[in-house]
Amino acid sequence: METILRFFESIDPVWGALLATTFTWLVTAAGAAVVFFFKTLSRTWLDGMLGFTGGVMIAASFWS
Numbered sequence: 001m002e003t004i005l006r007f008f009e010s011i012d013p014v015w016g017a018l019l020a021t022t023f024t025w026l027v028t029a030a031g032a033a034v035v036f037f038f039k040t041l042s043r044t045w046l047d048g049m050l051g052f053t054g055g056v057m058i059a060a061s062f063w064s
Contacts (some may be wrong), residue, residue, distance in 0.1 A: 008016050041049075 008019075011019075
């Protein structure tokens, strides 16, 4: 973890923002691409995913 922090401290802030934005875009695109691989989902799987995303939203509103 320290290596990543040192890397971002040593580069230009604009490049750091670009890298962080690109990473966020890639993760979002990968999550959205899942819809192309599954036609149906079980109710248990859907409930688990909705619970996880709800937790992410609560955490985002708490720490932002």
